[in-house]
Structures are given as structure tokens and as C-alpha cells.
Amino acid sequence: MTQEIxxxxxxxxxxxxxxVDDVAGTSMAGYYHVVCRDKDGNIKWEEKFPNLVVAVGKxxxxxxxLRGSTYSVIxxxxxxxxxxxxxxxxxxxxxxxxxxxxxxxxxxxPSITFGSPTSADPSVITSSAVSYSIxxxxxxxxxxxxxxVTSGTxxxxxxxxNFESPGDRIVVSGDTxxxxxxFSLDAA
Numbered sequence: 001m002t003q004e005i006x007x008x009x010x011x012x013x014x015x016x017x018x019x020v021d022d023v024a025g026t027s028m029a030g031y032y033h034v035v036c037r038d039k040d041g042n043i044k045w046e047e048k049f050p051n052l053v054v055a056v057g058k059x060x061x062x063x064x065x066l067r068g069s070t071y072s073v074i075x076x077x078x079x080x081x082x083x084x085x086x087x088x089x090x091x092x093x094x095x096x097x098x099x100x101x102x103x104x105x106x107x108x109x110p111s112i113t114f115g116s117p118t119s120a121d122p123s124v125i126t127s128s129a130v131s132y133s134i135x136x137x138x139x140x141x142x143x144x145x146x147x148x149v150t151s152g153t154x155x156x157x158x159x160x161x162n163f164e165s166p167g168d169r170i171v172v173s174g175d176t177x178x179x180x181x182x183f184s185l186d187a188a
Contacts, residue, residue: 028053029122030183032144032161035129039174049143049164051181052087057146057158076158077109077150078130078179081143084168087160094153096160103139104132104177108150112181122186129178138172144179159183 030051036044082101091097110130117125143162149155159181163169171177 027186028184029186030159030181033180033182034141034144035178036169036171037176037178044175045169047163047169049161051144051146051159051161052089052091053159054087054091054157055089056092056156060148060156060158075148075150075155076112076146077148078112078127078181079109079145079147080104080132080141080177080179081145081160081162082140084142085162087162091157091160093147093149093155093157096157098143098145098160098162101139101141103134103136103171105135106133109147111150112146122184124182124184126182127180129180132177132179134171134175134177135173138170138175140168141171141177142168144181146181 030053031048032051033046033048035046038044080101081098083099085096085098088096110132112127112130114125114127117123141163143160145160146158147155148158
């Protein structure tokens, strides 16, 4: 008689891998585009320059979009800057190194109207042109900013930018500045 011996058993091996370097991210970028026309409508100069979204501007985005804080849209408004400066992430409306340019008709910062953002990647939103009719003695324009108030320093600064080379530009009474602001979010 033959005897058969069988050996049965289960074996399992589990592995798990994670790629922490493959995390989806987002990058944001914005820029201002300024066209200066003389009293006859001829282009005197044109400048396109990147911005810095400051810390309080980023906090505002997170508070309103992700945290869902109560927030009434006030503005946004576009201001001009009259001196060269170095933008800092810690800039606020109450604390910064630039001086506002105010030699234009109307006396308050104009509001910005944005179109719908694109659905592509990156998603881009662009404002309609904000027009400034230069008055008085004119002066020097060196950059632009977006904030939440029409005047003063009590609101929230969103972004700020200084002209790139050749830098500051001279404007005179009768000139018109048309400024647009474009902002994009890119799934990096």
C-alpha cells in the first residue's frame, strides 16, 4: 500500500508603494499690460510686466474659496504706482514702499471687470481695460496694484508689480493709460 503525503499552505505577499513626488500642485501667475496713448490716440509706449501676489492676497483666495468665509466682493480696484520699488510678499495696503500715482481724472481707483475664466489648463481670467485720463502735471508711472478699496490704505492688497526695464515712464496731461490685468492658475 502506498501512502501519499500532501503539503498545503497559503502564502501572501503585500506591497504598497507611494510616490510623494507625484503630488498635483497649482502655480499662479499674473501680469499687467499698460498701453499709453497721447492726446491724439497714438501709442506712446506699451508695457507688459509680471506681478507678485502678496501673502494677504493669497490668504484672501484661500479664505473665500476653500474655507468658505463670509466675504462680500468689494472691488477689485486697480491703482497706479509713481515710484520704483521692490515688491515684497509682506506688502499690504497699510504697509509698503511705493507711492500711489493719482494724477488722473476721477480721483478714485477704478473698479476692474473680469470676464469668465477659461476652462483650459491653465485657467486664465482677464480684465477689461481700465482707462486713466492723465490730468494736472502728469508725472511718473512705475507700476500697478490690485486691491479691495477705492482709496486709502484700509483694504486688502492682492497683487503689485513694478515696470520692468526701462522702468519708470513719464505721462503728461492728455495721455490715456489703458491697463488690463490677467491672472492664471496652472495645474502643475
